[in-house]
Amino acid sequence: MYLFRLAMASLANRRFTAILTAFAIALSVCLLLAVERVRTEARASFASTISGTDLIVGARSGSVNLLLYSVFRIGNATNNIRWDSFEQFAKNPKVKWAIPMSLGDSHRGYRVMGTTEAYFEHYQYGRQQHLELADGRAFATDPFEVVLGAEVAEALHYKLGDKLVLAHGVAAISLVKHDDKPFTVVGILKRTGTPVDRTLHISLGGMEAIHIDWKNGVPAQGNGRISADQARNMDLTPQAITAFMLGLNSKISTFALQREINEFRGEPLLAILPGVALQELWSLMGTAEKALFVISLFVVLTGLIGMLTAILTSLNERRREMAILRSVGARPWHIATLLVFEAFALALAGVIAGLALLYIGIAAAQGYVQSAYGLYLPLGWPSEYEWTLLAGILVAALLMGSVPAWRAYRQSLADGLSIRL
Numbered sequence: 001m002y003l004f005r006l007a008m009a010s011l012a013n014r015r016f017t018a019i020l021t022a023f024a025i026a027l028s029v030c031l032l033l034a035v036e037r038v039r040t041e042a043r044a045s046f047a048s049t050i051s052g053t054d055l056i057v058g059a060r061s062g063s064v065n066l067l068l069y070s071v072f073r074i075g076n077a078t079n080n081i082r083w084d085s086f087e088q089f090a091k092n093p094k095v096k097w098a099i100p101m102s103l104g105d106s107h108r109g110y111r112v113m114g115t116t117e118a119y120f121e122h123y124q125y126g127r128q129q130h131l132e133l134a135d136g137r138a139f140a141t142d143p144f145e146v147v148l149g150a151e152v153a154e155a156l157h158y159k160l161g162d163k164l165v166l167a168h169g170v171a172a173i174s175l176v177k178h179d180d181k182p183f184t185v186v187g188i189l190k191r192t193g194t195p196v197d198r199t200l201h202i203s204l205g206g207m208e209a210i211h212i213d214w215k216n217g218v219p220a221q222g223n224g225r226i227s228a229d230q231a232r233n234m235d236l237t238p239q240a241i242t243a244f245m246l247g248l249n250s251k252i253s254t255f256a257l258q259r260e261i262n263e264f265r266g267e268p269l270l271a272i273l274p275g276v277a278l279q280e281l282w283s284l285m286g287t288a289e290k291a292l293f294v295i296s297l298f299v300v301l302t303g304l305i306g307m308l309t310a311i312l313t314s315l316n317e318r319r320r321e322m323a324i325l326r327s328v329g330a331r332p333w334h335i336a337t338l339l340v341f342e343a344f345a346l347a348l349a350g351v352i353a354g355l356a357l358l359y360i361g362i363a364a365a366q367g368y369v370q371s372a373y374g375l376y377l378p379l380g381w382p383s384e385y386e387w388t389l390l391a392g393i394l395v396a397a398l399l400m401g402s403v404p405a406w407r408a409y410r411q412s413l414a415d416g417l418s419i420r421l
Contacts, residue, residue: 025350114207343401
């Protein structure tokens, strides 16, 4: 114990260098833990982009492709689904609720999705969180009402009551617009950190209304055009949709219904489990995830090397100190242990300070990160894996501290008393 107290006194005598070294280690530890927390929570958030949904159904293609266009609004469906097929499965006794989705249009680069009121009632994200309106209401009986995602409203500076025109297709710049049937903004959703923020939501009737006078993908001309008022008085039941989500009464029936949908003879359909497809998609990004973690490990290694450099640099200045200790009875292993204790103390101080910096940073940025990116960074105790990382840092510090300890061990008393100019 007296050697540890002596090591503390020695570090206090060189407090400026010791504080800088510990601070460098603290920054690297904070970065490592921050990257690990963000990586863990990003994976959890990615996996919970959609939650509470048991099955996603679309035209038969690949599971990742279906997930991308139905949840992340990336890419396009290979085919549509007949409305009667959706109704058949929505009425299935195993099904608790169903959310139809119709995609294909856009507005200034943002996707438009046609759906029903069930979307606002049953769609969940994150940790079983429901969609909430920041302002206004959901669309009602008028087919030409739109509810904006938070990012759309913020980026395009829309507010309640504004008019907007949708464009055919999903290109950022479209030459074909539904300018004869403008929509009115009636609601703006709270930010979720999911693709919902980048989506304009209209009713299925609204999606049908803007295409009611289209034939073979081309708008009618002249007398064939149907005005918005005329469309309001017409039957706007869709003939086809892009995909639909299902929530079941019992999780036990998930696989049975999935098999039933995949074997449906009415048309080729594909039902996927969102969680499984999300894990499959995440595995495709595993290389970038590991690269980020490796980079943070190298940052920690750089901090420990800085500590090693500081201790080695101080050895020549401390030769007389070592020699005096030897002259009063200290053995070579006492000197070596003293330097190992110093390295451990610096690393321990860096780890504690790094944890403090991490929690201060999380407390300051938690609200912003959750609202802007949908990542919830907990303020709880380090996980078992994080404790393992911290223990590994302390062990690495001990190993690095053994290098100057070995050099000090081999220094002779005469070398310490002979000052070389």
